[in-house]
Amino acid sequence: MDRQSLKTRIHTWLAENRESLTTFLQHVVQADSTQGNEKQAQQIVAERLHEMGLDVDVWEPDGNELKKHPYFYSPREQFSGSPNVVGVWKGSGGGRSIILNGHIDVVPAGDREQWEDDPFSGKIEDGKMYGRGATDMKGGNVALLAAVQCLRELGVSLKGDVIFQSVIEEESGGSGTLAAVLRGYKADAALIPEPTGMKIFPKQQGSMWFRITVKGRSAHGGTRYQGVSAIEKALQISEAIRKLEKERNDRIDDPLYDGIPIPIPINIGKIQGGDWPSSVPDLVVLEGRMGVAPEEKMEDARAELARCLEQAAEQDAWMKEHPPRLEWFGARWVPGSIDLEHAFMNVLTESYRDVMQADPVVEASPWGTDGGLLTQAGSTPSVVFGPGVTSMAHFPNEYIELDRVFECAEVVANTLIKWCGLED
Template sequence: MKKSPAEISEAVESAREELIAFLQKMVQTASLPNHEHEVQNLVAQKLRALGLEVEIVPSNFDDLKDHPAFGDDGFSPTDRVNVIGRWPGTHTGEGKSIILNGHVDVVPVGDLSLWVDSPWSGVIREGKMFGRGSCDMKSGLCAGIFAVDVLQRLGYQPARDVLIESVIGEESGGIGTLTTIVKGYTADAVILLEPTRLEISPVQSGALTFRLTVPGRSIHAAMKAYGVSAIEKFALLLNAINKLDVERHANFKHPLFEDPHNIAPINIGTVRGGEWHSTVPEEVVAEGRMGVFPGESNETARKMFEAAIQAAAESDAWLSQNPPRVEWFEGQFESGETPLDHPLIQQLTAAHEHVTGSAPTLRGVTYGSDMRLFTNHAKIAATHYGPGDVGMAHAVNEFVPLEEVVTATKVVANMVAQWCGGEFK
């Protein structure tokens, strides 16, 4: 017995109020890094209520440190946990297993005075839910959970396993998803329910965090000519970085990126320099993010950045004798990609079209995510697909359109039913 996409969508509509209420509870549950236990308990309770096999899986750095994708993100090495819910398949007939992956860690809220409501309000206005994590990405995870919920209400039993992974650490390097891979959780395909505006994004750029330390020579500002301003020397290096960014983009093309000038950008995020307004600054420390193009290795990107810094330094009398220092730390996201002709992409495209009546847009994303851990290390086909605009992620007054959350739930439910095989009783 089968259910049509319309019947599955109708069942999601019937669960709309419960879906939105659960998402609101998730958003109202703050889950900054190192403080995700409460929201993970909420997720675990929901998955147990669905009758899934639920496991609480800690992320322990000792278990991960020898993996090539591991990076110490500076948070607890032992106390953060992931929640895995397994809906076992019957293993009869045809079908393939799937992982629905989402992270519950969120970024800091910034200046509270800029928020219209509390970042943890979950308030609903004009069809949007506001709050930190509403877009990135509790709404996507909620859609995955309720896709399973609704299929169960319809009497569906998958032929192959469905796993829901609620992970931590995505924002700072991916130790949660890496933990699931190291611990052996696997499937034939993965949907990462990141905010894509319901576009299918089977390719991601990478991102490498760097620290650039620039030396100078301090002296009283009245004697500036006899000192060396680290700020001025940093300006020279910043020009070289911006030039490198332009040149790299001029030499790279990819059909799934709409802006050819913004595929793997290089950005300086923080600059600290100087001790006193009347002293020539003796050091500048700048931290930033180096983009990695799809298909480019992290090592290649690092070498290009370091070579540009070295070349600029060698052109300057002071820096050639007092070279700046480049360090790579925290998140070191590789790029990742799943071919467009893979069945995952084709069947998800069909599910989206059946639900919405129109073909989805396929687009690459310029940010690093956990997708590369699946494609590069677990060797599993993966794609991003979820509600919300990544432009709202990390933003003040972050929000997600609730209609997109409902639509994503419909699409994922239809995708699971088609991908995993099985039957409705």
């Protein structure tokens, strides 16, 4: 079977199997896999891997082991009922191996009233499938699965191993992928189909969550001039953070971030303070997410925010005496990057061109992914490329365009052949 005819057969197979693969994606989307509820969706995935003849490994990560690892973060330490699933297609030898890593967990549906349908409807309309997780990232996962299934059913034999991973916990700090790394799964490269809108992200932004506690002094609202409003101080802090964000982003000269308005944003996502309308509020808590540049060290970014708060406090008589308190809590995503000249980048880019008849857009990711962990804990250089779109991730009425899923599957199938090598 020559490469050219195989390329055609892949295209044809995906077209012919589009309906059944779409139904399969629908089942996966319909299975609510918010944190703690991943089991049903994972069973669907594991069953399909079995049917495809892969060696399937299903296990519940051991929180006691995981929590010893410096990169562990999760709001929980107990994963019973939340299995990881890995399917291994062993190559014949002599080829390069690949990890195909997608997370099965989805963020909560949020305010149901903002959804036109049930958040887990899987409804298909105008070529789009709707549901929480459709774009982030079940559409991507099924694109990977479709690529593998296609090659299996076409009777292709590869030299390198293909390791398909359906992991938990990506949305809460990556302990699913960390567990897979600690179980020994490593490869020569990894592909993560997070919603890049078919762009290729060789560099992945890290991120971490912070909490800032700002003090004021209470007083009766009628004599508010005798108190110090923690809300007003929090506003000053918020402005200082906005300036720091600008400084940090002005420094970014990586061409991969060209055209991205704020490459590494600092987002204040939550504010809470005061407990009585007619009292001057004496405490405000801000919570947010700080982006970390792909080649930046987490600790350097942390130190920079700490310094920013110190400087803001220095300029204010009250905060000088009552400095805001900074904590790092909750989720954390390690940044990652692959050399732009890495062989896997070439293979993926070529495959994209072959299938899409256009040059891919190569950018840096606006968010953290499990790619940081794969790179830094698993020594597996990682690239992010997927069919979903960032603007739909975590949104009400999340959807995935089905055409993109199948285009992605086709690019990935061709990538596997070139990367892992075809056994003649």
